[in-house]
Amino acid sequence: MAKAPKKKKKELKPKLRIERRFSPESSINPRILYALFGVGAMVVGAGAYWQFGRDASMPPPPVAQLGFYLLVAGAVLIAAALWFSSSGDAAIRVGAPGIALERGGLRRMPWYEVGSISWASGTEALNISGKDESGSDFSFQVRAKGHAPACAWILQEARERVPQVLEVDEDVLKRFPAGDPQAGTTLQQDLQVVGKRCGVSGKVIAYEPDARVCPKCERIYHKYKVPKECKCGADLTAFRDQVEDDEDEA
Ligand SMILES: [Zn+2]
Structure with missing residues (x-):
């Protein structure tokens, strides 16, 4: 007999989780x-x-x-x-999962761990500092020379997701007005929530349906602990369907 069809999950998940991969552009023809x-x-x-x-x-x-x-x-x-x-620059990935550096392995900074994004006019690069997925300090530069499309995408995603960490001047934003939808290679990445810690309680998520994910910065919360507003400023009231104690109400 045929198996019963899988029940559709009604969990709140980001629909398509896309990131773009940018190889460094060579400086010569x-x-x-x-x-x-x-x-x-x-x-x-x-x-x-x-x-x-x-x-x-x-x-x-x-x-x-x-x-x-x-x-x-x-x-x-x-x-x-x-x-x-080989310009010596690493490949860069930018998208819903955050900003990642490909050098040997892949090291990623989720949006909720981005501490600041600033512009180094001397090296003509974006300075990105924060923490990686394991919580270790992580900072790197993305140079405009060789990575201009990636710089544009980093700024665009950051403006939409974590505008409070952007420490760049208006003229830098003008220099990279918007990410080119044709630029880079598009990759789909599933979000792994099991094993991540709740942004409020610090408790490890052991069971996928318990996780609620901020649609902007992807900070993860246990379904009982979702605050009204994410640390990134996003409104999470729609995700508070199962919050049991409202001790943080006040
Ligand atoms: Zn958030």
Whole structure:
């Protein structure tokens, strides 16, 4: 017999939890990079030929050690292309789950842990500081050079979600007016609430239906402890359907 269809959950969950992934943009034209790689490879090939490939009956190279010099020159060109192609910046993710840095692993700062977002005019970067998902201090920079689309999205999401942490001037906001919907790669991320702590009681959420999630900063509350207003300022009265004690009423 067929299984009974799963009961639909009526829990309040964010519908689509999307984040965008931005690879750092190289500071030079990709065509120049390909040309560098191509020429580098050809020079290495020629060098290898002069160094190892010739047979003894052929005339000696015009320059002694020509093969060796060509090998070195080709290697230098390829190394330069590699160096230019990786700007050294990490990939950045921005979206409902927060702001994340991809360097080796993935380290994420949920919106409710963002302490401040400011602009460093010297390095032309957004300074982001707060805590990561495990509650450890975390701060990093997102440079406008190489990550302009990510900067725009960080500012847009922060304005909508946690405007109180934004410490940037009007001219920076003007420089990045809005996130480009076409920018980056879109990823869907499910929210894991089990194991997270309630924002009021600090109690660990053991059972998913017990969790209530602030739709703006994603701070998590136990269903019995939802305040009227989230620490981010969002109105949570609609999520207070099961609050049992109203000791925080006053
Ligand atoms: Zn909130």
